[in-house]
Amino acid sequence: MKGIIFREFINMVEVRFGDKVADTIITQAHLTNNGAFTSVGTYHHRDLVQLLTQLSKATNIAPPHLLQEFGKYVFQVFLKRYPHMFNGIKDGFTFLSLTENTIHTEVLKLYPEAELPSIDVVRDKHALKLLYHSRRQLPDFAEGLIIGCMNHFEEAVLIDKQMIESDGSKVLFILTRK
């Protein structure tokens, strides 16, 4: 899993819960590198699970909720870091439809070893069906990104989430404009 995710997770913890909580969860998580992540590195997925578990313990907030918040946070990071990706895009459905072919293609140019989720999109006038497929099983994180995206474009949507696989490796999101 790419380092940017770990960096931003720790950044979010520092911003939302403070340096002390960040220090506690990093220490408690017994990470392979003691928490010294660089955004250009690649680390084990397990380390994120450990951090998440510890954050949930420290804050009494359930992991799925934390992951969703993290997704929203990361969308803001993407917005700041990659503003050119948003050039000329006027609505959230268009942006989400570009994830697989444009964004993930760019990511793979930079990080050929990245293991990305696949996002299949079917779109009609009022709804967007988004099939998330990843062995990382982070649909709550994906949902946070989707919410962050729709908030950014100031669009109100209903999100219906259907577990296709109960382990969260395959989830269908149906977004309908309100």
Add this chain to the structure above:
Amino acid sequence: MKGESDILKRKLEREQTAREEAENLLKAKSLALNESNQKLQSLNQTLSLLVDERTNKLKKREQEYKVPGGKQN
């Protein structure tokens, strides 16, 4: 405030380790880039030599066909 300075100390240590790791990665990527550039350059040279050689051969052939009584094989 012992606790707070400890927290900052550990944070600094993490940042330093991360920076070193990023620098090492950059070094490795630079080396790899340099290497593949050199490979491309030498490949390019080989190719242009090959092109020259084939062009000359073709020209020679052309001449042979133009000259009456030239070899026709």
